[in-house]
Amino acid sequence: MSRYLDLANTLGSRIERGLYGAGVRLPSVRTLSLEYGVSLTTVQQAYRWLEMAGLVEARPRSGWYVPAARPAPELPKMGKPDLRPTDVSEWGQVQELLDLESESGTIQLGRGMPDVESPTLRPLQAALAREGRRAGIASLHYNDMQGVAALRQQLSRLAVEAGYHVAPDSLIVTTGCQEALSCAVRILCAPGDIVAIASPSYHGMMQILKESGVQVFEIPSDPLQGISLEALELALDRWPVKAIQVTPNASNPLGYTMPEHRRLGLIRLAQRFDVPIIEDDINGDLAYGWPRPHALKALDEDGRVLLCSSFSKTLAPGLRVGWMAPGRYFDKALRMKYTGSGPTAALPQIAVAEFLQKGHYPAHLRRMRRQYQRQRDIMTEWVRRYFPEGTRIGHPQGGFTLWIELPESFDTHALDPMLKENGIAIAHGNIFSATGKYRNCMRLSHASVFTPRTEWAVRRIGEAVGEILHSTC
Amino acid sequence: MSRYLDLANTLGSRIERGLYGAGVRLPSVRTLSLEYGVSLTTVQQAYRWLEMAGLVEARPRSGWYVPAARPAPELPKMGKPDLRPTDVSEWGQVQELLDLESESGTIQLGRGMPDVESPTLRPLQAALAREGRRAGIASLHYNDMQGVAALRQQLSRLAVEAGYHVAPDSLIVTTGCQEALSCAVRILCAPGDIVAIASPSYHGMMQILKESGVQVFEIPSDPLQGISLEALELALDRWPVKAIQVTPNASNPLGYTMPEHRRLGLIRLAQRFDVPIIEDDINGDLAYGWPRPHALKALDEDGRVLLCSSFSKTLAPGLRVGWMAPGRYFDKALRMKYTGSGPTAALPQIAVAEFLQKGHYPAHLRRMRRQYQRQRDIMTEWVRRYFPEGTRIGHPQGGFTLWIELPESFDTHALDPMLKENGIAIAHGNIFSATGKYRNCMRLSHASVFTPRTEWAVRRIGEAVGEILHSTC
Structure with missing residues (x-):
């Protein structure tokens, strides 16, 4: 499978960069087979993959062509700034999403789960087995509050690729990114305090804020540029904001990666108003561009950025291996970790450290980034094809x-009976807001390798949206 | 090793129950060898073990005898009730304890770490290796907020032995007992609220309360009967207490197991004042008596007891597998779990579930209980021998x-230079209090199999205490 994806990726990015103009006939299957030393079948698979993504079209008895240029789908609109901070809305619908995650037989387009079936994860499985055997006793013993030293050493190396420097002793391994985020909020905020947060934002973060009794100031975000610095400045100017929470790289759910000048602006604002920043970098290694974009922490001059991350999206969520680089808040973070859950389970840490140390991580990331990027294109194409006109689609960079936005009057919960009946799960937009915004939006996952059933499900959703819109006209 | 411990245990409990009077000659090595079908060496080992514990004495060329009856060592005194709740003191010394834990070469008498070298844990290692191999992918996938279903099923069975009934669906697996306790406190208390807690108490709990901004009302505890109901009633009557925290079974650090009538009294008080109870049952399975004492939750009629526990003391802390039975607070507990750290790592859960399901747990517990009980006797004997007169010693039931109490004027921190120089770690008494009480106390661990170096360390501490006391007279 890997080779045709490789080829599709090469061709795809050439087309995207305009090396082949609209209407141009692409190299023949035979030519590419010779040029790349792959089988005819592999080339055909690559072309079919690109066709699904709308990047090429077949002309009978003639070959493959670049289709006529189409306007890109419209991006989701940026919301209007709120006037004041608010409490976080109810938890009920998040619980539904979590419940759905464990239902088998459902087509899971809702959950934020990576594809863990990739063969590039096999060395990790081997490490788990080996360390289970070899380090059984050691891992039972192991009880370091900061996390396994060998893992922190590897994390310190990964940090360099993300543009920042942190000594292994300044890192804390956590039970997933969730624990890191939860510690960060509790370090910085008391109940009643205000947090400014890019909106829409990860539902788990919303629930952390709710549990902490914190008020939320949702800052509208541009689908390509991220958090609105203008709206943020207004909020900082008028309210005693205690922390800013952003996801600058491959944000969830919108998928933007903030451009450099925006990041600088964000850091300057934080410095000017002396507010710390909670950075969620969980998708940083899954940004499609290479080398990966820097973490915001790379611009941090005075330890005000608490970086939170984990391997839940890059490797597997069941490992529960996350970390934080808490900057100047290290002591408080370690204490919070101790009181919150004690040390993180040792065995998965040891196995991940081995996987990293042996150099398996880059190959795995390369493959996943390719898969996710190509499937983004394909899913975008499906949504264009099957959803009614007026549908807006995000263009994630990792x-x-x-993220899909329907006409404002639409409520995605109107789809619930159809979804339940057909065994399809989506993530409703409103769980990504503190106040039930985005009821006309949904988030679809394109992680698992697509099958005909995936296309059927997207089609089924799109058609149902159309029917509901039509019937209410 | 197991056979002589078996025999020592049988003989030891006969002597303790008075089946052999003081001065009586015990059965010869040859007789016991024939009677129990064990080697002469095994019998000799058993007798030597009992001798260390002061339960038998050798008379040259005559055999083994029950020594003349001695008065039991005096128990620690029960403290005086506080007049008002207070904030929890600083974290510095707890951090020192945690730092010491990771120093190698140190004789660890301070940490609350079980012996993880027992051969009865081998099936658990095997399960970790097997599941690492077999369930690698499954465990990567696995992401159930409540915990692995197979484990919850086993926990539900264990609950029956602890005298309460809880469906697997009403349990939540946590990242150690620490996370369960932390969730419980945050469910029940807002900053500024008051928690009544048995004193002395587990330092991790103190730190949770500190982090939560909760005020603490320390209730004195009897070294055999546990929390003073009289002092508790006074506190409940005068202050708006939001939760009671107790460890009714084999409490840490005192080691008492509350008698039944006290438990009933405690539950009645909680009902009368309508206060929930946070029960720490982490040592419940390590109570020396068999069958194990019931959990307090067994008396819970209206779901007001939040039971917290883990396998950190019974199996190994590095697994980070704990659980809670949160009674009527289930929904809140699940939400707290979700926001605090997300699901618990799957692989250790799967391995523990297998270990339990295959029936390895009871044999392991039997062995550990025996080891810990016999070593309690030996360490008690060492303290009687090497510590100055006036030393009071707890008599843990599991x-x-x-827990060792020195004259009131003594400050165990005066031992620090000697401890550091000799590479010995103890737990200072003051970390078991919110307000730095018990500076004249220390907690010594008797988990790991004793070696001559253990005796040397206890002797060294005792002598140093004597020297300091002498020099300050």
Whole structure:
């Protein structure tokens, strides 16, 4: 499978960069087979993959062509700034999403789960087995509050690729990114405090804020540029904001990666108003571009950025291996970790450290980034094809979630009976807001390798949206 | 090793129950060898073990005898009730304890770590290796917020032995007992609220309360009967207490197991004042008596007891597998779990579930209980021998920590230079209090199999205490 994806990727990015103009006939299957030393079948698979993504079209008895240029789908609109902070809305619908995650037989387009079936994860399985055997006793013993030293050493190396420097001793391994985020909020905020947060934003973060009794100031975000600095400045100017929470790389759910000048602006604002920043970098290694975009922490001059991350999206969520680089808040973070759950389970940490140390991580990331990017294109194409006119689609720069915006009057919960009946799960837009915004939006995951059933499900959703819109006209 | 411990245990409990009077000659090595079908060496080992514990004495060329009856060592005194709730003191010394834990070469008498070298844990290692191999992918996938279903099923069975009934669906697996306790506190208390807690108490709990901004009302505890109901009633009557925290079974650090009538009294008080109870049952399975004492939750009529526990003391802390039975607070607990750290790592859960399901747990517990009980006797004997007169010693009914009380004027931190120089770690008494009480106390662990170096360390501490006391007279 890997070779045709490789080829599809090469061709795809050439087309996207305009090396082949609209209407141009692409190299023949035979030519590419010779040029790349792959089988005819592999080339055909690559072309079919690109066709699904709307990047090429077949002309009978003639070959493959670049289709006529189409306007890109419209991006989701940026919301209007709120006037004041608010409490976080109810938890009920998040619980539904979590419940759905464990239902088998359902087509899971809702959950934020990576594809863990990739063969590039096999060395990790081997490490788990080996360390289960070899380090059984050691891992039972192991009880370091900061996390396994060998893992922190590897994390310190990964940090360099993300543009920042952190000594292994300044890192804390956490039970997933969720624990890191939860510690960060509790370090910085008391109940009643205000947090400014890019909106829409990860539902788990919303629930952390709710549990902490914190008020939320949702800052509208541009689908390509991220958090509105203008709206943020207004909020900082008028309210005693205690922390800013952003996901600058391959954000969830919109998928933007903030451009450099925006990041600088964000850091300057934080410095000017002396507010710390909670950075969620969980998707940083899944940004489609290479080398990966820097973490915001790379611009941090005075330790005000608490970076939170994990391997839940890049490797597997069941490992529960996350970390934080808490900057100047290290002591408080370690104490919070101790009181919150104690050390993180040792065995998965040891196995991940081995996987990283042996150099398996880059190959795995390369493959996943390719898969997620190509499937983004394909899912975008499906949505264009099957959803009614007026549908807006995000254009994520990393990760594996696609944000879809329907006409404002639409409520995605109107789809619930159809979804239940057909065994399809989506993530409703309103769980990505503190106040039930985005009821006309949904997030679809494009992580798992697509099958005909995936296309059927997207089609089924799109048609149902159309029917409901039509019937209410 | 197991056979002589078996025999020592049988003989030891006969002597303790008075079946052999003081001065009586015990059965010869040859007789016991024939009677129990064990080697002469095994019998000799058993007798030597009992001798260390002061339960038998050798008379040259005559055999083994029951020594003349001695008065039991005096128990620690019960403290005086506080007049008002207070904030929890600083974290510095707890961090020192945690730092010491990771120093190698140190004789660890301070930490609350079980013996993880027992051969009865081998099936668990095997399960970790097997599941690492077999369930690698499954465990990567696995992401159930409540915890692995197979484990919850086993936990539901264990609950029956602890005297309460809880469906697998009403349990939540947590990342150690620490996370369960932390969730419980945050469910029940807002900053500024008051928690009544048995004193002395587990330092991790103190730190949770500190982090939560909760005020603490320390209730004195009897070294055999546990929390003073009289002092508790006074506190409940005068202050708006939001939760009661107790460890009714093999408490840490005192080691008491509350008698039945006290438990009933406690539940009645909680009902009368309508206050929930956070029960820490982490040592419940390590109570020396068999069958194990019931959990307090067994008396719970209206779901007001939040039971927290884990396998950190019974199996190994590095697994980070704990659980809670949160009673009527289930929904809140699940939400807290979700926001605090997300699901718990799957692989250790799967391995523990297999270990339990295959029936390895009871044999392991039997062995550990025996080891801990016999070593309690030996360490008690060492303290009687090497510590100055006036030393008071707890008489734990389970677990593996011994509480030692020195004259009131003594400050165990005066031992620090000697401890550091000799590479010995103890737990200072003041970390078991919110307000730095018990500076004249220490907690010694008797978990790991004793070696001559253990005796040397206890002797060294005792002598140093004597020297300091002498020099300050």
